[in-house]
Amino acid sequence: MVNIDPEKLAASLRRLGHADDRDISAALNEAVAACVQLFAVSGSGLMIADQQNALRYAAASDGPGRVLEDVQSRTGQGPCVDTFVNGEIVTTDDLATETRWPASRDTIIEHGVRSVLGVPVHLGAVTVGSLDVYMDRPHHWDASERAALVRYGEVLETTLNAALTARHTSELVDQLQYALDYRVVIERAVGYLMAAHRADAVTAFDLLRRAARNQRRKVAEVAQHLLDTGSLP
Template sequence: MIDRQREQRVSDAFVAVADILVSDFDIIDLLQTLVEVSVTVLDVEAGGILLADDDGTLQLVASTSEQAKLVEVMQLSAGAGPCVDCFEAGQLVVVDDIAAQRDHWPRFSDEALSQGFASVFATPMRLRGEILGAMNLFRTRAGSPTTEDALLAQALTDVATIGILHERTIRDSTILAEQLQRALDTRVLIEQAKGVLAIVGPYTMDEAFTAMRDHARTHDLALRDVAQGVADRSLIGLFSISADHERRDTPR
């Protein structure tokens, strides 16, 4: 029996990713959308994406929760983990029981388990042998993804990867490399801005990112510019006003 609701969610997921792929699209927005819709349609609880910088070092660029981000950061600091292996091999990596793999990735395993994750699988951002990064998808219970979920995760990742690499066909490859590096730099700025909103407003770190992205989309601004405005306090008043409206509109 076909799950019509899941079918609709899958369709919506591809539309959401494709909708970002317009002229001068924001890579951070694209990758954040990719990981968010992947968690929505797949049997997972959280996800994160690592992108390679100019030196080939993986950097965190998107995550669905602070929990997933913590695991990714630990994975990077250890230089080992399923997402790193996925990137290096360019192939799907499945860990159906993180606890059982502790000897292989001790630091990653300890951090993942402490955050409540029991299994994970990673899909590469690749096209014809070129690998840009990888996406990690976490579950709070042990077990492997279904073949359907693994293929769907790869298909969603492929759409985003093709979109990024398509830029190379219409732009100089050096410019694309600069865009990817700028995306990584933007992520650092976004983290700073999230911290500012979390301190001055009634936002969690996750809500702070959503608020900035919504503002950028509504006002046709670059996410980087919004984050810069929050970080230097020039836009902070707008978010305080928005938060006040939300509090007044919330039923008590």
């Protein structure tokens, strides 16, 4: 168990809750850096869905954290992807013994990531990304660690919502707005593919994502085409 100092956690949550939303990137980087200190972990990162509905790097505490995010974005596989697609906490105690995520697991391990805890990041009822912490060694994530990261993620959501409310012009804000505007259509398309292919949500999500990339179209356009015609373009 990681020994999380409740006073440091409370102080960090207060700072994050009052972050200057004029510089959203700086606030997110500060939040990710604080995760490392608070949870006594090797690194932390934040991924946000882009217009292809693929999770993309938004902030990372270090190089391995960036690799963890980049590999998952490229392959569509990994604990953070599962967190985002299913909207639930996902953990792995030791990637070396995992049978999940074969397309990304080995590369992630090679860069010093062994155990991961991810929680979904929401705006309203919409999942827009994932916040994760990782260890460079096997580690069992207990209930207190899960609860603390969920709480931290909730305050992080306040920072993201403040940026949207203030209508800042930035690539990240555009990503968040796109996720909010089209998530329902995308989720309906994922559900259609799950039924048609008898697949789980992550597999169906990846089918839709790859079709959008191959067509060089936004994933919402491909999702709407699927719902209108019954087939991927």
